[in-house]
Amino acid sequence: MKKEQLKAENYKLCNIDQVKVDEILDKYPTTRKASAVIPLLHYVQKKSNGWLPVPEIERVAEILDMPYMKVYEVASFYTMFNLKPVGKKLLQLCHTTPCWLRGSDQIEKSIYDTLKIKDGETTPDDMFTLMKVECLGACVNAPILQINDDYYEDLDYKSTKELLNKIKTKKNIKPGSVIGRKSSEPYDKNGNVNVTK
Amino acid sequence: MDELRNINITIDGIEISVPQGSTVLQACEAAGAEIPRFCYHEKLSVAGNCRMCLVEMERSPKPIASCAMPASDGMIIKTSSEMVEKARKGVMEFLLINHPLDCPICDQGGECDLQDQALYFGKGETRFENSKRAVSDKNMGPLIKTTMTRCIHCTRCVRFANEVAGVEDLGATGRGENVEISTYLEKAVTSELSGNLVDLCPVGALTSKPYQFVARPWELTKTESVDVMDAIGSNIRIDSRDGKVLRILPKNNESINEEWISDKSRYAIDGLSKQRLDTPFVKINNKLQRVSWDEAFEVINSKISKISNENCVGVVGNQVENEAIFAFRELFKKLNLNKILPFQKKLTFSKENRSNYLFNSKIEGLDKCDYLLLIGANPRVDSAILNARIRKNYIHRDLKISSISSQKFDLKFNHEYLGSDVKILTSILEKKHEISNDFEKANFPMIIIGDEVLQNDSSLDIQKVSTSILKKFGGFKKNWNGFNILHNYASTVGAIDILSEYSDYNHSAFKNDINKNLIKFVYLLNADDFDFDISNCFVIYQGHHGDKGAQLADVILPGAAYTEKEGSYTNLEGRVQYSQRATFPPGDAKEDWTILRALSEKLGKKLDFDNLLQLREIMFSSKTMLKFDENIYSSEPKIITKSDFKSSKLNYENKNFFMTCPISRCSSTMAECSQVNG
Numbered sequence A: 001m002k003k004e005q006l007k008a009e010n011y012k013l014c015n016i017d018q019v020k021v022d023e024i025l026d027k028y029p030t031t032r033k034a035s036a037v038i039p040l041l042h043y044v045q046k047k048s049n050g051w052l053p054v055p056e057i058e059r060v061a062e063i064l065d066m067p068y069m070k071v072y073e074v075a076s077f078y079t080m081f082n083l084k085p086v087g088k089k090l091l092q093l094c095h096t097t098p099c100w101l102r103g104s105d106q107i108e109k110s111i112y113d114t115l116k117i118k119d120g121e122t123t124p125d126d127m128f129t130l131m132k133v134e135c136l137g138a139c140v141n142a143p144i145l146q147i148n149d150d151y152y153e154d155l156d157y158k159s160t161k162e163l164l165n166k167i168k169t170k171k172n173i174k175p176g177s178v179i180g181r182k183s184s185e186p187y188d189k190n191g192n193v194n195v196t197k
Numbered sequence B: 001m002d003e004l005r006n007i008n009i010t011i012d013g014i015e016i017s018v019p020q021g022s023t024v025l026q027a028c029e030a031a032g033a034e035i036p037r038f039c040y041h042e043k044l045s046v047a048g049n050c051r052m053c054l055v056e057m058e059r060s061p062k063p064i065a066s067c068a069m070p071a072s073d074g075m076i077i078k079t080s081s082e083m084v085e086k087a088r089k090g091v092m093e094f095l096l097i098n099h100p101l102d103c104p105i106c107d108q109g110g111e112c113d114l115q116d117q118a119l120y121f122g123k124g125e126t127r128f129e130n131s132k133r134a135v136s137d138k139n140m141g142p143l144i145k146t147t148m149t150r151c152i153h154c155t156r157c158v159r160f161a162n163e164v165a166g167v168e169d170l171g172a173t174g175r176g177e178n179v180e181i182s183t184y185l186e187k188a189v190t191s192e193l194s195g196n197l198v199d200l201c202p203v204g205a206l207t208s209k210p211y212q213f214v215a216r217p218w219e220l221t222k223t224e225s226v227d228v229m230d231a232i233g234s235n236i237r238i239d240s241r242d243g244k245v246l247r248i249l250p251k252n253n254e255s256i257n258e259e260w261i262s263d264k265s266r267y268a269i270d271g272l273s274k275q276r277l278d279t280p281f282v283k284i285n286n287k288l289q290r291v292s293w294d295e296a297f298e299v300i301n302s303k304i305s306k307i308s309n310e311n312c313v314g315v316v317g318n319q320v321e322n323e324a325i326f327a328f329r330e331l332f333k334k335l336n337l338n339k340i341l342p343f344q345k346k347l348t349f350s351k352e353n354r355s356n357y358l359f360n361s362k363i364e365g366l367d368k369c370d371y372l373l374l375i376g377a378n379p380r381v382d383s384a385i386l387n388a389r390i391r392k393n394y395i396h397r398d399l400k401i402s403s404i405s406s407q408k409f410d411l412k413f414n415h416e417y418l419g420s421d422v423k424i425l426t427s428i429l430e431k432k433h434e435i436s437n438d439f440e441k442a443n444f445p446m447i448i449i450g451d452e453v454l455q456n457d458s459s460l461d462i463q464k465v466s467t468s469i470l471k472k473f474g475g476f477k478k479n480w481n482g483f484n485i486l487h488n489y490a491s492t493v494g495a496i497d498i499l500s501e502y503s504d505y506n507h508s509a510f511k512n513d514i515n516k517n518l519i520k521f522v523y524l525l526n527a528d529d530f531d532f533d534i535s536n537c538f539v540i541y542q543g544h545h546g547d548k549g550a551q552l553a554d555v556i557l558p559g560a561a562y563t564e565k566e567g568s569y570t571n572l573e574g575r576v577q578y579s580q581r582a583t584f585p586p587g588d589a590k591e592d593w594t595i596l597r598a599l600s601e602k603l604g605k606k607l608d609f610d611n612l613l614q615l616r617e618i619m620f621s622s623k624t625m626l627k628f629d630e631n632i633y634s635s636e637p638k639i640i641t642k643s644d645f646k647s648s649k650l651n652y653e654n655k656n657f658f659m660t661c662p663i664s665r666c667s668s669t670m671a672e673c674s675q676v677n678g
Helices: A018-026 A030-047 A054-064 A068-077 A097-101 A104-115 A157-168 B024-030 B082-098 B113-121 B156-165 B196-200 B263-273 B293-306 B322-334 B363-367 B384-397 B424-429 B435-441 B459-472 B492-499 B507-515 B548-552 B592-602 B612-622 B662-666 B668-677
Strands: A089-094 A128-133 A145-147 A150-153 B006-011 B014-019 B054-057 B076-078 B144-146 B170-173 B180-183 B206-208 B221-226 B235-241 B244-250 B281-284 B287-290 B312-316 B371-375 B400-404 B445-449 B483-485 B521-525 B538-543 B555-558 B567-570 B576-579
Touching: A018 A030, A030 A054, A030 A068, A054 A068, A068 B170, A089 A104, A097 A104, A104 A128, A104 A157, A145 A157, B006 B024, B014 B024, B024 B054, B024 B076, B054 B082, B082 B113, B156 B170, B156 B196, B156 B384, B196 B206, B196 B244, B221 B576, B244 B263, B263 B662, B263 B668, B281 B293, B293 B555, B293 B592, B312 B322, B322 B492, B322 B521, B322 B567, B322 B592, B322 B612, B363 B384, B371 B435, B400 B435, B424 B435, B424 B459, B445 B459, B459 B483, B492 B567, B538 B548, B538 B592
Parallel strands: A089 A128, B006 B076, B312 B521, B371 B400, B371 B445, B445 B483, B521 B538, B538 B555
Antiparallel strands: A089 A145, A145 A150, B006 B014, B054 B076, B144 B206, B170 B180, B221 B235, B235 B244, B281 B287, B281 B555, B567 B576
């Protein structure tokens, strides 16, 4: 843990909705408040630009009457909690075996060629951060790229580039399969969906 | 508690019976089978993460972690089968994948669990060819040196900090290969018990900073002794080499300190070699000059004709052993003097009955007590070990604790704060306060009275009301006495025991005498913490450090510190414990009772003993109360007070845990600690 990286002077806490916090806390017994630590961290992370600065971790600890260190342990254990700032669009690229076999390396290359970022890096305009992650659980539509909360499926070098360029130029993008599959129905070599035998 | 049923379990063909609730590991130990372990520790919760304690259980396809497996009836365990040996070799090989082989430059070398167990249970060679992982060192304050690459993640330190010390700053961050033990934001560990982390660490990840690269364990002479930094009387082991005390470790005593000692007990020892008085001094022309023992005694002898009972006072310090106090008393007796102050501060006890000023429930009584009221006590500062014991019962038995004190102290356990006015005690006694219910429900109620009460003007009244409350709510019965005084200093109880029948001279009488300019001669026996002005008196200082007492002295007689003499100390429970000599006092300094004996001869009033055995014989024959009774006295204290109980606020006295005696004030380690914690 690097002090300078986590210690934010004059940090202004993000706005959180007390109703939402209570909603999360209500799901757990009042004597077991600490059980709410993961959902609460998720909520706060979403509210504070996708990462958890130290003051936010301490705020969660105070809400749950937990020692700071205990919350920090949780936040540092799970890879889905970011302890460093991330860009507005967090690209989580799956590189577990099925996605890798279906060409996740090409997508990584495409991201590098378009945005000049490697695993763990952020673009200078704080727009994109790339993170290589383990299985996202959508292997049937491999390879997968998760952008913030949405999955983009059936990608290749070209479609990834297009996708990223659309985001860059603030055009609308549609989550899901980029070749138009509705779920995991088969498609032919040319990428045409709805092929019937 | 219900009587626990015993269960039968077979270990390596031996059938034994263990209490229900034991783990397989405890059963194996009871059967005499040695189980290697890293993460398991008797005093901490079970983590089960090092896997070193694997044993074979019949009908189980896999070896089981014996520390985490409850023993059950009919289990058949093998601790040295081929499967177990293979499992141990495998675990050891995994542990050594990332553990550096830097034993020659590691302070733990020679007393390292990993080193020993790798020798006995390891494979002897590695199949791992890649590079080992490296972890950056963490800052854990002035006492703990970290080499985190050596850490095997047993989490003993994390569990100790959370469970025993009550500082929740320590934790394991990251996951998998990237786990690191760290303090929150790398702050220093702010606990009075942090030194115990060093003892707990089974490898060289946490080692003692003041002791780094000083010695190897096999070079040290080990002396088992008693600590004098507080009134608890923790059992310690003094490790010394070439006449120098190099470190102090705790010695297990379940009745007192369990396995822990406070940081002051452990680390104040560098003060033992600083500012020592190594030769007698006499003030000549307003300047202290080195002299021989004979010359120093001669100066005292020349004054003897002017000394009378009115103008001479003896003051006993905070860390004096019973033998010296006794010899001091005998010397005063021979000289027909009876003004001896047993302690330096204004503390008001009633001395009629021994249970008036003892910790009657005993420290072990805390494990039985079910309601605790602290009055004017801050056990975290006054005796950190006792505080850990209270916390243990708070954690494991949900002990309810309330406190009345000048302010709400951070005691590292939750307690109900009842304000600073002791008037509340009257309403508790009259059952007008909700606390009365807690007292009523409790089978073994306990009251601990601390410094803030003892220094208060209505100290005796408060003590009296406390005994009335206890009497009303069953605080005195067979094998239970709930009345406890929390003493601060190692010699207070011993001094009261020895001096109470001889002299009833007290602090306020002394202040009066000083103000009337009656006092001309003061004999300070290791006394450095007094708050009275004796600059106009002829002062004899007998002690080991050039502290406050020596600065005012006209004659200095150099004595021995607690590691340099054999002596007995009576702790706050009234338990007499013997300390042993680990090193010799520096230069011409002598053991305290021998100085008094030699002085008496010079003054022509020879004391009746020639050696320590004779002294002890006389001391114990004249004082039955110096003998410790393991049983709890159920006799209630008899506190006599003339005044009526009135409302009184307790006053706060700022105390620095790390600097309470000449030794700790001279210690640079303690200075650093008080800076970090201050």
